[in-house]
Amino acid sequence: MTNAIATVSLSGTLEDKLRAAAGAGFAAVEIFDTDFVASALSAGQVRSLLDELGLVCVLYQPLRDFEGMPEPLRARAFARARQKFETMRVLGCDKLLLCSNCAVQASGDRAQIVADFRALGDLAAEYDVTVGYEALAWGRHVNDHRQVWNIVQTVDHPNIGILLDSFHSLARRIPSASIRDIDPAKLVFVQLADAPLLDMDLLYWSRHFRSLPGQGGLDLTGYVAEILRLGYDGPLSLEIFNDRFRANAAGMVARDGMRSLDALRDAAARKLGRTPTMPARATIERVEFVEFAVASEDGDELRAMLQGAGFDRVGRHRTKQVELWRCGAANFVLNSEDHGFAASYRTTHGTAICAIGLVVSDGAACMARARALGVAEHESDMPAMPALRGVAGSLVYVIDAVAATTLWSDEFTMEEPTGGAAPDVVAVDHLAATVHHDEYLSWQLYWRALFDVQVQQPQDVIDPNGLVQSQAIQNAAGTFRITLNSTDARNALSARFLDQSFGAGFQHVALRVPDVAAAAPLLAARGLEPLPIAANYHDDVAARFGLGDAEAATLRHYGIMVDEEGPGRRYHQLYSRAFRRTFFFEFVDRTGYDGYGAPNATIRLTAQNRFRPTVVSD
Numbered sequence: 001m002t003n004a005i006a007t008v009s010l011s012g013t014l015e016d017k018l019r020a021a022a023g024a025g026f027a028a029v030e031i032f033d034t035d036f037v038a039s040a041l042s043a044g045q046v047r048s049l050l051d052e053l054g055l056v057c058v059l060y061q062p063l064r065d066f067e068g069m070p071e072p073l074r075a076r077a078f079a080r081a082r083q084k085f086e087t088m089r090v091l092g093c094d095k096l097l098l099c100s101n102c103a104v105q106a107s108g109d110r111a112q113i114v115a116d117f118r119a120l121g122d123l124a125a126e127y128d129v130t131v132g133y134e135a136l137a138w139g140r141h142v143n144d145h146r147q148v149w150n151i152v153q154t155v156d157h158p159n160i161g162i163l164l165d166s167f168h169s170l171a172r173r174i175p176s177a178s179i180r181d182i183d184p185a186k187l188v189f190v191q192l193a194d195a196p197l198l199d200m201d202l203l204y205w206s207r208h209f210r211s212l213p214g215q216g217g218l219d220l221t222g223y224v225a226e227i228l229r230l231g232y233d234g235p236l237s238l239e240i241f242n243d244r245f246r247a248n249a250a251g252m253v254a255r256d257g258m259r260s261l262d263a264l265r266d267a268a269a270r271k272l273g274r275t276p277t278m279p280a281r282a283t284i285e286r287v288e289f290v291e292f293a294v295a296s297e298d299g300d301e302l303r304a305m306l307q308g309a310g311f312d313r314v315g316r317h318r319t320k321q322v323e324l325w326r327c328g329a330a331n332f333v334l335n336s337e338d339h340g341f342a343a344s345y346r347t348t349h350g351t352a353i354c355a356i357g358l359v360v361s362d363g364a365a366c367m368a369r370a371r372a373l374g375v376a377e378h379e380s381d382m383p384a385m386p387a388l389r390g391v392a393g394s395l396v397y398v399i400d401a402v403a404a405t406t407l408w409s410d411e412f413t414m415e416e417p418t419g420g421a422a423p424d425v426v427a428v429d430h431l432a433a434t435v436h437h438d439e440y441l442s443w444q445l446y447w448r449a450l451f452d453v454q455v456q457q458p459q460d461v462i463d464p465n466g467l468v469q470s471q472a473i474q475n476a477a478g479t480f481r482i483t484l485n486s487t488d489a490r491n492a493l494s495a496r497f498l499d500q501s502f503g504a505g506f507q508h509v510a511l512r513v514p515d516v517a518a519a520a521p522l523l524a525a526r527g528l529e530p531l532p533i534a535a536n537y538h539d540d541v542a543a544r545f546g547l548g549d550a551e552a553a554t555l556r557h558y559g560i561m562v563d564e565e566g567p568g569r570r571y572h573q574l575y576s577r578a579f580r581r582t583f584f585f586e587f588v589d590r591t592g593y594d595g596y597g598a599p600n601a602t603i604r605l606t607a608q609n610r611f612r613p614t615v616v617s618d
């Protein structure tokens with residue numbers, strides 16, 4: 001049972017692709033025909049490189065527009081097949097992918113298709129090659145793996161079998177249970193790709209939006225479970241046509257590819273009731289703390305902002321330059337140490353959120369799963385709290401539910417809060433991270449592979465200066481929520497955040513209160529600087545949601561935004577101004593509401609945009 005990856009999934013030259021695959025631990029690759037044809041390396045040189053890298057080419061792909069062709073195209077198709085077999089002999093590859101014909105000249109005549117495959121099988125036998133027939137979802141006459149299976153049975157040739165590709169099957173919503181009809185001895189190869197659930201032309205969807213398993217919305221677990229149930233023990237191979245991956249570092253995609261396959265095998269084994277290959281995805285109970293790396297010159301300003309946001313200092317670390325600030329259930333750790341992780345994070349990013357602490361139900365199991373998935377561990381100097389590398393080099397501290405009970409009293413000298421009345425923060429509602437466009441899918445995989453979380457439908461958010469994509473990830477209980485945001489619009493606020501803080505990271509922390517309208521006057525009394533929201537917005541929502549006069553006046557007065565998912569299912573949001581244009585806070589309440597106020601995001605971004613410094617452009 002090997003993991004494999006197709007060269008088309010990775011950026012660069014054929015050589016770059018092979019090196020990236022080997023570097024990520026793959027021992028098997030598919031070579032994509034165009035990658036080879038365009039390469040300056042001869043088949044012999046590619047073979048030497050494969051050997052040097054410890055790789056085997058387990059599939060050559062694809063041979064196109066073959067079956068059902070009229071002469072003289074039929075003769076040429078056979079000549080092409082023979083030429084590919086010659087190449088494969090040198091590459092040491094014994095499986096060829098043939099995808100269903102898309103050509104206008106192709107005949108759907110079944111007798112001719114069967115005859116062509118029998119003749120191709122005889123030719124393949126001369127080269128000891130097995131041909132896997134794949135139904136492209138947009139094939140002219142054959143576009144469903146059930147049709148392919150039917151043809152393969154009729155052809156009944158030892159060198160002709162079926163090749164399954166999850167994208168083609170799942171994009172057409174073909175039930176995965178249909179895989180049970182396939183004879184595993186005839187299942188030549190399996191290609192896997194996920195994709196976001198988009199309603200678009202199949203070819204365009206496939207060529208641009210495929211993603212790694214665990215980055216999209218297709219049921220790969222169900223698909224692979226059916227394949228493994230058959231007894232298939234050949235490679236599971238990633239064939240990902242994706243615009244971002246074509247531009248991304250090949251090493252990152254290859255490493256993520258390995259992670260996605262390992263996580264998928266584990267999920268499929270669990271679905272089949274077989275022995276899992278690693279501990280289960282970790283259950284996150286809550287965000288226990290958010291840690292800020294604080295530059296000494298920023299300390300007073302940050303403390304004043306926290307005071308305004310309802311926080312009080314409640315502890316000082318016994319030995320370190322670290323303070324604990326608290327508002328209800330939310331803990332903020334202010335780290336001003338000169339050495340250690342926070343200090344080095346601060347050197348790169350300035351005053352910023354450098355870590356989060358998550359309480360998980362089983363800390364040791366979570367760390368073991370991270371290890372199995374190749375997630376880097378950070379050498380923590382706190383044995384009770386190991387850490388994983390997280391978004392953009394920030395850390396995720398993994399706190400076992402048992403250790404969490406004495407976390408603060410062990411390390412901190414506690415003191416009484418002195419700041420007066422504060423809102424009743426019941427939880428860190430969510431964290432919003434801004435990530436580089438290149439890494440957007442990578443961070444989705446990270447959260448989904450490690451933790452027991454689900455995704456919501458991706459959102460497009462309109463910033464006044466460009467489109468921002470946003471993906472919410474949350475646990476079933478709603479006690480852990482994070483949004484990942486990315487853009488390739490250079491002037492959008494999130495792009496400017498990346499510049500401003502020299503890299504991706506958490507940009508805002510949302511704090512949940514029972515009632516934002518009740519929290520607002522307390523925050524005002526403490527001096528919170530709210531983000532001013534346009535009067536036009538409040539005119540609109542008063543009408544849209546049928547707000548009473550008093551309610552509308554309160555929202556308007558405090559700059560509170562509102563959204564509704566259905567009658568009585570409300571969400572309120574109150575934003576602070578940003579600290580040095582890098583991070584900000586939000587107070588929210590939820591009544592039967594599961595989203596993140598997406599319709600308000602444009603209003604908020606436009607409001608924040610009013611505060612951006614004037615840039616003199618040439």
Ligand SMILES: O=C(O)c1ccc(O)c(O)c1
Pocket residue numbers: 061062097099134136165191206207239
């Ligand atoms: O988009 C294509 O042409 C194409 C080619 C080969 C495949 O295996 C595939 O799934 C798609």
Ligand SMILES: [Mg+2]
Pocket residue numbers: 134165191239
């Ligand atoms: Mg394919």
